[in-house]
Amino acid sequence: MNILIAPNAFKNSLDAQGVAAAIASGLKQSKLDCNCRLFPVGDGGDGTGDLLIKHLGGELINVAVHDAYGHQITAAFGLVDNGQTAVIEMAAASGLRLLDAGDLHPMLATSTGTGELIEAALDKGVNKIIIGMGGSATVDGGAGILNALGINFLAGDGAILKPVPEALINLKQIDTTGLDKRILDCEIIVLCDVDSTLLGDRGAAAVFGPQKGATGAEVVQLDRMLTNFAAIALQQTGKDMTTIKHSGTAGGAAAGLFAFINAKLVSGADSFLNLTGFDAALQNTDLVITGEGSIDEQTLQGKAPAVVASRAKKRNIKVVGLAGIVPSEPIRALNQYFDILLAINKNTDDLQTALKNTRENLEHTALQLGNSLA
Structure with a gap:
């Protein structure tokens, strides 16, 4: 499986490059036979x-x-x-x-x-x-x-x-x-x-x-x-x-x-993805994984994960969104962009603990995702 890993930064905890690397590390430890390409993204925010x-x-x-x-x-x-x-x-x-x-x-x-x-x-x-x-x-x-x-x-x-x-x-x-x-x-x-x-x-x-x-x-x-x-x-x-x-x-x-x-x-x-040739990177891609600190309806207002997902969906590519926080109940507007939304944090984590453990939680969630896909 060819996977394009294209996350935004997780604010106050891990930059986009670090997020992408953590996800790839988790997938490589899983049972999934996959080829990962890292394509960290930005939307004008810091980084x-x-x-x-x-x-x-x-x-x-x-x-x-x-x-x-x-x-x-x-x-x-x-x-x-x-x-x-x-x-x-x-x-x-x-x-x-x-x-x-x-x-x-x-x-x-x-x-x-x-x-x-x-x-x-x-x-x-x-x-x-x-x-x-x-x-x-x-x-x-x-x-x-x-x-x-x-x-x-x-x-x-x-x-x-x-x-x-x-x-x-x-x-x-x-x-x-x-x-x-x-x-x-x-x-x-x-x-x-x-x-x-x-x-x-x-x-x-x-x-x-x-x-x-x-x-x-x-x-x-x-x-x-x-x-x-x-x-x-x-x-x-x-x-x-x-x-x-x-x-x-x-x-x-x-x-x-x-x-x-x-x-x-x-x-x-949109401009970031145009400048960096993101659409070309989608060729021969079976799955896109994106994410940022929180994914909710506000994500659809031009945030990087939504724009990444939109471009993938136009090519009928499945999209997984990872975030520290995701809606507890399904939201139709988000479901049009993301096939799966996964929260990386444990329910017992307070904010400071969650921020400190972002890399570890991303890697663990990606490992579980990989095993599920396998």
């Missing part, structure tokens, strides 16, 4: 850029940049397509993974480091930049990125504001005269892993602000800042940041790049 670079055989370029709080670090981006395309992982420069989880201050966090990676890519002469925006620590509307590219944010008296939410609350005007013109001749594609809007109860601040350390009061301030930012952007560019799909991605950074540097905001999973 997507790294996966793209590996799939496409890219060259890593190290750059001195600043993290979300302005500390100098070294981050890398990838060059693919003979150096014509850069692949940038926002989390590599402006990510939560770089910060102390107990000391988060989103009102002071900026995406400047990601903009510095973009500048470094432009210095390499690229004409296309692909950005995976998952895992960011910021809710600045992309102001830090834009500032690194030469845009200034001004108060009412003309003073230049720091590109952090605490200062941007006082934003009155956006000065684009210093924008690096090279960016306007470059195709910018943002891989988005969420459909959330920029503003309101389902917006960037309300949904993702608390994950980045925002208190209830700060969520209100962040939403107010983004509302003002969007209004000024609309006045100056004619582009409405609030209505574009995926505008809430990465604390509104996707929206800011859409408005000021003509970025295209796209479904991360």
